[in-house]
Amino acid sequence: xxxxxxxxxxxxxxxxxxxxxxxxxxxxxxxxxxxxxxxxxxxxxxxxxxxxxxxxxxxxxxxxxxxxxxxxxxxxxxxxxxxxxxxxxxxxxxxxxxxxxxxxxxxxxxxxxxxxxxxxxxxxxxxxxxxxxxxxxxxxxxxxxxxxxxxxxxxxxxxxxxxxxxxxxxxxxxxxxxxxxxxxxxxxxxxxxxxxxxxxxxxxxxxxxxxxxxxxxxxxxxxxxxxxxxxxxxxxxxxxxxxxxxxxxxxxxxxxxxxxxxxxxxxxxxxxxxxxxxxxxxxxxxxxxxxxxxxxxxxxxxxxxxxxxxxxxxxxxxxxxxxxxxxxxxxxxxxxx
Amino acid sequence: xxxxxxxxxxxxxxxxxxxxxxxxxxxxxxxxxxxxxxxxxxxxxxxxxxxxxxxxxxxxxxxxxxxxxxxxxxxxxxxxxxxxxxxxxxxxxxxxxxxxxxxxxxxxxxxxxxxxxxxxxxxxxxxxxxxxxxxxxxxxxxxxxxxxxxxxxxxxxxxxxxxxxxxxxxxxxxxxxxxxxxxxxxxxxxxxxxxxxxxxxxxxxxxxxxxxxxxxxxxxxxxxxxxxxxxxxxxxxxxxxxxx
Amino acid sequence: xxxxxxxxxxxxxxxxxxxxxxxxxxxxxxxxxxxxxxxxxxxxxxxxxxxxxxxxxxxxxxxxxxxxxxxxxxxxxxxxxxxxxxxxxxxxxxxxxxxxxxxxxxxxxxxxxxxxxxxxxxxxxxxxxxxxxxxxxxxxxxxxxxxxxxxxxxxxxxxxxxxxxxxxxxxxxxxxxxxxxxxxxxxxxxxxxxxxxxxxxxxxxxxxxxxxxxxxxxxxxxxxxxxxxxxxxxxxxxxxxxxxxxxxxxxxxxxxxxxxxxxxxxxxxxxxxxxxxxxxxxxxxxxxxxxx
Numbered sequence: 065x066x067x068x069x070x071x072x073x074x075x076x077x078x079x080x081x082x083x084x085x086x087x088x089x090x091x092x093x094x095x096x097x098x099x100x101x102x103x104x105x106x107x108x109x110x111x112x113x114x115x116x117x118x119x120x121x122x123x124x125x126x127x128x129x130x131x132x133x134x135x136x137x138x139x140x141x142x143x144x145x146x147x148x149x150x151x152x153x154x155x156x157x158x159x160x161x162x163x164x165x166x167x168x169x170x171x172x173x174x175x176x177x178x179x180x181x182x183x184x185x186x187x188x189x190x191x192x193x194x195x196x197x198x199x200x201x202x203x204x205x206x207x208x209x210x211x212x213x214x215x216x217x218x219x220x221x222x223x224x225x226x227x228x229x230x231x232x233x234x235x236x237x238x239x240x241x242x243x244x245x246x247x248x249x250x251x252x253x254x255x256x257x258x259x260x261x262x263x264x265x266x267x268x269x270x271x272x273x274x275x276x277x278x279x280x281x282x283x284x285x286x287x288x289x290x291x292x293x294x295x296x297x298x299x300x301x302x303x304x305x306x307x308x309x310x311x312x313x314x315x316x317x318x319x320x321x322x323x324x325x326x327x328x329x330x331x332x333x334x335x336x337x338x339x340x341x342x343x344x345x346x347x348x349x350x351x352x353x354x355x356x357x358x359x360x361x362x363x364x365x366x367x368x369x370x371x372x373x374x375x376x377x378x379x380x381x382x383x384x385x386x387x388x389x390x391x392x393x394x395x396x397x398x399x400x401x
Numbered sequence: 402x403x404x405x406x407x408x409x410x411x412x413x414x415x416x417x418x419x420x421x422x423x424x425x426x427x428x429x430x431x432x433x434x435x436x437x438x439x440x441x442x443x444x445x446x447x448x449x450x451x452x453x454x455x456x457x458x459x460x461x462x463x464x465x466x467x468x469x470x471x472x473x474x475x476x477x478x479x480x481x482x483x484x485x486x487x488x489x490x491x492x493x494x495x496x497x498x499x500x501x502x503x504x505x506x507x508x509x510x511x512x513x514x515x516x517x518x519x520x521x522x523x524x525x526x527x528x529x530x531x532x533x534x535x536x537x538x539x540x541x542x543x544x545x546x547x548x549x550x551x552x553x554x555x556x557x558x559x560x561x562x563x564x565x566x567x568x569x570x571x572x573x574x575x576x577x578x579x580x581x582x583x584x585x586x587x588x589x590x591x592x593x594x595x596x597x598x599x600x601x602x603x604x605x606x607x608x609x610x611x612x613x614x615x616x617x618x619x620x621x622x623x624x625x626x627x628x629x630x631x632x633x634x635x636x637x638x639x640x641x642x643x644x645x
Numbered sequence: 646x647x648x649x650x651x652x653x654x655x656x657x658x659x660x661x662x663x664x665x666x667x668x669x670x671x672x673x674x675x676x677x678x679x680x681x682x683x684x685x686x687x688x689x690x691x692x693x694x695x696x697x698x699x700x701x702x703x704x705x706x707x708x709x710x711x712x713x714x715x716x717x718x719x720x721x722x723x724x725x726x727x728x729x730x731x732x733x734x735x736x737x738x739x740x741x742x743x744x745x746x747x748x749x750x751x752x753x754x755x756x757x758x759x760x761x762x763x764x765x766x767x768x769x770x771x772x773x774x775x776x777x778x779x780x781x782x783x784x785x786x787x788x789x790x791x792x793x794x795x796x797x798x799x800x801x802x803x804x805x806x807x808x809x810x811x812x813x814x815x816x817x818x819x820x821x822x823x824x825x826x827x828x829x830x831x832x833x834x835x836x837x838x839x840x841x842x843x844x845x846x847x848x849x850x851x852x853x854x855x856x857x858x859x860x861x862x863x864x865x866x867x868x869x870x871x872x873x874x875x876x877x878x879x880x881x882x883x884x885x886x887x888x889x890x891x892x893x894x895x896x897x898x899x900x901x902x903x904x905x906x907x908x909x910x911x912x913x914x915x916x917x918x919x920x921x922x923x924x925x926x927x928x929x930x931x932x933x934x935x936x937x
Contacts, residue, residue, distance in 0.1 A: 135737050137744075182916050185923075188736045189679040193870050194919070196681075197912045200867055204908040255508040255517070258497070262505050265494045272454070272488070274480035274509045274557055315751075315863070319744045326741055331496075360752030367748025374742040375731055 088249050091334065092242050099238060109230045111345035116237035117299060118344040119337035122324040123244040124291035129322055130331030131252060132284040133264025135188060138195030140318035141202045142172045142289045144311045146296025148206070151218040151306045161226050165297040172293035173286045180282040196314060203312040218306040225304055233302055240298055241337060244291050248333055251287070260284050264331075315363070323370050329382025338381045343369070405468045407432045407483070407561050407592050413452050413462030415445075415616075422448045423616040425462070430561060435583070435593040437607035437624070439600070441636055445616035446596045447489070450565055453594075454486040455479040466561070481509060485559030487550040489566050493538035500525065500534040502553055509557035524556040527589070528582055544575040548582070555586060562586070564595035568602050580605050600628065612636070649779045651900040652893060657782065659892020660789030664847040665865050666872035666884040667796060668840035674879030675816040675836040678729060678739050682746035683869060686841045688862030690717060690848025692754055695763040695857055705767050706787070709849035714842045721841025722834045729837065730830070747863065755859045765852035784853035789889075791850060795843065796885040803881065812836060816879060868895075871911040875918050877925030887926060 099116065103109035121143070129135050149168030153159035183194045206212045227233065251257045262270035263277045270277055300306050310316060324343055329335020343366065350362040373380070379387075406429040415423040423445045430436045438446050451457035453464055455476035463472045466482045480486070485506075493502050503521035504514075511517040525531045528548045533541060538549060547567055554562055564583075568576050576599070583593060583606060597603050603610060603624050610627045612620040614636040620627050627633055669683045690713050697703040697712060728746070732738045769787070773780040803809035814822040815832045823829050848857075855861065868891060876887025891911065898910040918925060 135740060137740070182920050186919065189740060190874075190919075192740055193679060194915070197867055197870070197908075197915055201908045201912040204905060208903065208905045254514055255512060258501065258505050258508060261496055262494050265496055266492050268456075269488075269492045269494065270505075271476045272480060272486050273506050273553060274477055275505075276475075276477040315748065319747075323741065323744075360755035363748050364752030364756070367745045367750075367752065370745030370748060371728060371742050374738040374745065375728065378735075378738055 115341045115345045116241045119340035120241040120244040121295045122336035122340045125321045126325045126336040128284045128288035132260040135192045136195040137192045138199030141199045142292035143296035145172045146293030147300035147311045150297040154224045168293045169290045172289040176285040176289035184281045206308040329380030332382045335382035409465040411463040414460045416460040437603045437610045440613035444613045483560035485554030486563040491546040495539045502538045506553035506556035524552045528552045561592045651896045653779045655893035655896025657785035659889035660792045663885045663888025664792040666869045668843035669869045670873045670884045671840045681743040684862030684865040685750040686844035687848040690845030691857035694849040694852045695765045705852045713845045713849040717842035717845030718838040721837040725837035751859045762856040762858045764856045767853040770853040788850045871915045877927040880927035883927035
C-alpha cells in the first residue's frame with residue numbers, strides 16, 4: 065500500500081492503512097487515553113476540551129472543504145444556528161437539550177440546502193466570499209432582531225445546563241470528535257466519498273461519469289452544516305452563555321476553523337483534528353499568558369501561521385507526517401541492502 | 402425494441418451568434434455498432450460530440466438515448482442514461498488510484514463499495530490495466546490514461562461509448578492495442594461512437610462512417626465507400642490547398 | 646427633503662465604497678486574486694495618517710498624496726512579492742494567505758494602539774457645504790470627487806498608456822501576454838502597488854470623517870466585494886458606478902427599512918446580481934471569471 069502526496073494543494077489519496085475502521089478505533093483509543101491523562105489538571109482540561117471541540121468542528125468543515133473542495137468561510141452561521149437553537153429554547157421555553165440540538169441541526173441542514181443552489185454556481189473564491197457574506201449577514205440579523213436578544217446575547221439559566229463538570233465535558237467533546245471523524249470515515253469509504261473527491265478534483269470528469277456535482281456538493285454541505293451545528297450547540301451549553309459576536313464571528317470561527325483543517329492537513333481524516341489540537345489550545349494558552357500586555361498576540365500569531373501554512377506547509381501536519389514516514393521507510397529499506 | 406437505435410441524433414444545429422458550427426446533422430447508432438465521425442480540422446466534430454454528450458446545448462434538433470429524449474438534459478443525466486464519454490485531454494481524478502478512478506464509474510451501477518470495487522477490478526481486466534490498479538492515476542502514461550478513461554466509462558451504465566480522438570498521441574503499437582481493446586469491448590456488447598483523424602484506425606474499427614465539413618454532413622457509409630467519395634477527398638485536400 | 650439627505654449621504658458613502666472597490670477590482674481583474682485583506686490597507690492608511698498628523702502636524706489631505714500613497718505602493722509591492730507571488734495558481738491558498746494578512750495587520754495595530762480609536766484632525770473636518778438645500782459634508786464630498794478623479798485617471802492610464810495596456814493584456818490572457826514579451830511579474834507588482842496605494846489613500850481621506858479602529862477595515866470588505874460583483878469584474882467604470890449605486894441603495898434601505906439591516910441588503914443584492922447577471926453591470930465575460 066502506497067501513500068502518495070500531491071504537488072498541488074489538493075490532498076492525499078484515499079489509499080492509507082489508517083483509512084480503515086481498525087486504524088480509526090485504535091487512534092481514537094490512544095487519543096482518549098492521552099486526553100484523559102493531560103486533563104488531570106483543570107486548566108489543561110479546559111484546553112483539551114476546546115481542542116477536542118474545535119477538532120470536531122474542523123473535521124466537520126473538512127467534509128465540505130477538504131474532501132469536496134468547497135471552501136466555506138461562513139461556517140460560523142451553523143455554529144450560531146446550533147447555539148441559538150439550544151440557547152433560545154432552553155431559556156425561553158425550557159426545552160430539553162436534545163430537542164434543541166435536533167432543531168438546530170434541522171435548521172442548519174435547511175439553510176445549507178437553501179443557499180446551495182445560488183452559491184455553488186460560483187467559482188472557488190466567489191463561493192468563499194458568498195459564504196462569508198452570508199455569515200456576516202447572519203451576525204447582523206442576530207444583533208438586530210429582538211427575539212435573538214440582540215447584542216446582549218443569551219445567558220442560559222444555570223440550572224438548565226446539563227452539566228458544568230469539566231471532566232464530563234471532556235467525555236462529551238471526545239464523543240463529538242469521534243462522532244464527526246466516524247462520520248467522515250464512513251462517508252469517505254463509501255460512494256459519496258469517491259464522488260466528493262471526483263467533484264473536487266474535476267467537475268467535468270465527474271459529470272461525465274454520471275455524477276451531478278451540484279447534488280454532491282449540496283449533500284456534503286448539508287452534512288457538514290449538521291455536524292457543525294451540533295458542535296455549536298455543545299459549545300453554548302459548555303460556556304453557558306451566547307455572545308453573538310463570538311459565536312458568529314468570521315475571524316474567530318468562520319476563518320479559524322478552515323485554518324485548523326489546513327494546518328492539520330486538508331482532506332485527510334486525522335489532519336483537521338490534529339491542527340485543532342495544536343492551534344486551539346495553543347491560541348488559548350497564548351491569550352492567557354499575554355492577556356493585557358500584548359493584546360492581539362494570539363490572533364496575530366494565528367495570522368502568521370496562516371500565511372506560512374499557505375505558502376510552505378499546505379499539506380499540513382498530516383502531510384508532513386506522511387513525508388516523514390516515506391523518508392523513514394526509504395532509510396529502512398536502504399539500510400537492509 | 403431491439404430496433405430502437407441506441408443513439409438517435411435528429412437534425413441538431415448549434416449556432417454561435419451568426420455562425421452555424423453544426424448545421425443540421427442527423428445520425429443513428431445501433432446497439433453493437435461502431436460508428437466513426439471524421440472530417441477536416443474545425444469541421445465541427447467536437448462541437449457535435451459536445452452536443453450529443455450534453456456539454457453544449459443545441460440551438461435546434463433532438464438527441465435521444467434508448468428512445469428517451471435527452472435534448473434538454475445535462476451531461477450527468479445523459480451519462481446515467483447510457484452515454485459515456487472520454488475527452489481529448491485525458492483527465493483522470495488525480496487524487497485517486499487507478500482502481501478508485503474506475504470505482505467512481507462503477508458506483509453508477511453498484512451502490513455498495515465492495516461490489517463496486519469488484520466490478521472495477523473486472524473492468525480493469527477487460528482493458529488490461531490490472532497491473533497498475535493500485536497506483537496513483539496521475540502517474541500513468543498517456544496510453545494507460547486513455548485506457549483508464551475507457552474503463553471508468555465502461556464500468557458504469559455506459560452502453561454507448563463516445564471516444565474523442567482516443568488515438569491522438571499514441572504510437573502505432575499503442576494504437577493497435579487500443580483498437581484491439583475497443584473491438585473486444587464491442588464484442589462484449591458495447592457500442593461506440595468515435596471521432597478520429599487517423600484514417601487507418603477508421604478503416605480498422607468503424608462499421609459506419611459519417612463525414613462532416615463546415616458543420617454539415619457531406620457523406621455517409623462504410624469506411625471504404627466514404628474514403629473513396631470524391632466530395633470527402635476534396636474536403637480534405639481542399640483544406641490542404643488553402644493552407645498554402 | 647429627508648429623501649434628499651438620504652440620497653446625498655448615500656452618494657457620499659458610495660464614493661467611499663467605490664474608492665476601495667476600484668483597488669480590489671484591479672487586483673481581481675489583473676492578478677486574479679481575491680484580496681480579502683484590501684480593507685486592512687485602508688485601516689493601515691488611516692492609522693498612519695493619524696500618526697503623521699499627531700507627530701508631524703501633517704494634514705491628512707497633504708499626507709494622503711505625498712506620503713500615504715507611495716508608502717501604500719511599496720507595501721502593496723512587498724505583499725505581492727513576499728506572499729502572493731508563490732500562490733498565483735492556487736486560489737484556495739490565496740484566500741488563506743489574505744485572511745492571514747487580515748489577522749496580522751489587525752492585531753499588529755491592536756497591540757500598538759492598545760485598542761483605542763484614533764481620530765485625526767483636519768481643517769475641513771466637520772465642515773459642510775450647502776448644495777441643493779442639503780448640507781453636504783465636505784470631507785465626504787472630497788472622497789466622492791477623488792473617487793471619480795481616480796477612476797477617470799485609471800481608465801486613461803489603462804487605455805492610453807503602454808503600461809496600462811500591458812496590464813489589460815495580462816488581465817485578459819496572461820500566458821499569451823508573456824509570449825508577447827510582457828513581464829507579467831512586473832505587471833503584478835505594479836497592480837498590487839497601485840491597488841494598495843489606492844486603499845491606503847482611501848483610508849487617509851476617510852480620517853476626517855471616521856475614527857480609525859482596528860475593525861474598520863474588515864467592515865469595508867463585504868461592500869467592496871458587493872461593488873465588484875455589481876459593477877462587474879475588471880471594470881473600473883463599473884466599480885465607480887457600482888460603488889455609488891450600492892451607497893445609495895444602502896442609504897435608501899436604511900431609510901425605508903432599518904440602518905442595521907445594511908448587510909442583509911448587500912448580501913441580497915450580491916446574490917441577486919450573481920444569479921441574474923453574473924458579469925455585473927459592466928463586466929466582461931472573461932475566462933476565469935466568477936462562474937464555476
